[in-house]
Amino acid sequence: MRSADAELADAFFVSAVATLLLIRIGLEATGYPRLAGGGLHIAHVLWGGLGMLVALGLLLLFLSPFTRLLAAIVGGAGFGAFIDELGKFVTADNDYFFQPTAALVYVFFAVMFLAVRQIRRFRRLSPRESLVNAIELAESLVAGELSETDRTRALELLADADASDPLVSALRERFRAAARLSRPSVVQRIGATAGDRYSRVAGSRWFRRAIAGLFILQGAAFVVSLAYALVVIGGTLIGVEEARAELEQANGGNGVTSWIQILSGFIAGVFIVRGLLALRRSRLHAYRAFELAVLVDLLLAQPFAFLTTGFGAAADVFIDLALLAALRFMQTQERWMGDAAESRSGVILAAQGATNLGGDR
Template sequence: MTNSTAARSSYLMRAGLVRNVRSGEHLTTFVVSGVATVLVTRLILSLSGYPQIGGKGLHIAHVLPGGLLMLIAISLLLGYVGPVVRPAAATVGGIGFGLFIDEVGKFVTSDNNYFYKPTAAIVYVVFVLIILGFRFLTTRRPIDPREELANVIDHAVEGVAGGLSRRRRAEASELLRAVPLQVQGRQETRDLLAACPADEVELAAPVDAGWQALQRGFERLATHPKAPRMAVAVLALQVVGALLIAIVVGDGLNHLPVLGVTAGSLLSAMFTVRGALALRKGNRARAVRLFELAVLVSLLMTQVFQFAATQFAAAGGMLLDLVMLGLLRAERDRMRREVESTTKAKVLRLPPDPDQPPFPEDPSDPV
């Protein structure tokens, strides 16, 4: 391990808190499951007339099965090693948390009012704070090569006991290729991964398959020739739509949440216009970044006040924001891969350095 690598060592890593390279996917699964559970629960209760489960003075609130599902998720994470169980735990935990947070109106009011009007805004803010807090903890410093190596070992732990399928082995090999050759323990990890027996029997992974299909769909849409113009049109329509919905449903312009929606919409509109101008000048990377800022302002500001003004009627705007953010992130990742591949090609054309390989990849790695 080089001195520069050792200098980047943080206290958290020395304390044993190593980050999961797929933590963003698991958090997204948790949040999507939680938000969907809140919306579906509200819809079912509304259609069924808000029935009460129990009788004779008893009422079994859905916060109780929510707590049970969160307990199951924690038990899965504590009881099993390896990466296989995490998508399922994130899904089950998200559903449980959604059932729990849906009853927040009962927790913050003296009369246990489930229909407390600010509930929608409180639920939305809680999920936003979860995302922001998690992103701060996981992105405040780049992933260290030793953390990437630890994630490869995490796959190998599963493979040593039960074997690895071709798909799991390919995932681990891809992570291993990103680890520089000089990182201590890389060779031993490669040997351990190669020693894992082949076994095509694995748990069904509908969550992983769903995210991969969604990512492929986002990439296809983001590379469509009309995607930039459609992005500008959708962002502009969303600004106008948010204002109209807030004014009509939210008691007019004298209502504080409506003023918040107005301010957020105007800020999003400013970023959208600047992005459109950058797109006309041929600066696609800057345009994508400005469009992302427009969507983030909508998610973190406009939608907060929208939920306060219109309650759960704002769910459509939130869903549209998430779709737009997914498309823009897919396009940004595609452009980043193009830059990296170009840089890699230039590096590989340089004369070989006898002391350092031109690209940190071991051709004998298992694939």
């Protein structure tokens, strides 16, 4: 049985990544202090284990949706503290500063995120899974803590459940009668406010133009870089020494890593140019191509950036994630506008048909 609540996994990932980065930044700022005297050292992997234990206890002892969210946040923080010390457990000398640790952690989070995403999306929730998730939301109904958001979600789940099951009709009646039993929680109100503001900003014309302008600049830079690379490669092939030296310098002394980063940059650039060519014809197709370019950078280029520069590459990842969120929102908005246009066209055609029938009579 899969959960319909994607917020729990998202909360876990955000909490884990935030904790890991806060630990790294805090230790760097304070000079890596010890939390115990003498010959003792309380490694933060132990605090991570404690956080995961607390999360497990919350899940075993309590039933409310808030408790599950709290467990996801606390467990994510514990996991972030745990995975931060990965370098100590993959090296013979317990080297916390083992440089490939950042790349290993990044790849681990990326693979885990993709696995969770695939589990969510490989097929729609079955009617039975929809009913079970609606029953989970009934906990808040019984406790008198049902928000309007949860009520709407429960009714949507019941609409996908098997209507012949007597539980479906009974739960639907209870949820419909439970309108506005309680005000949204503080967290829900903050989330709704932030979501509304983000929607207004991301849905504005200037924001779409800014995103398009950013990719236009990247596309232009890619075309110029590609032309320069072709000139350098051509010069190398015909024996120009300056071109050979330039190619070796671009290679950076690490053949495999550098070539993979160059290849990923080329693939991302192709997607950007493809999106720019589609921009006038279909914004939806253009945004999808831009999204693929960002995903290529996230999943192919950034692991090697972490390998060479360590956790300093995190800033580029956050920029990519912000672009990815904006592009997905813009795609959703384009689909919504397309559906609305089709609906209006259908109404107009139906009205014209009725008018023509009236005229024929």
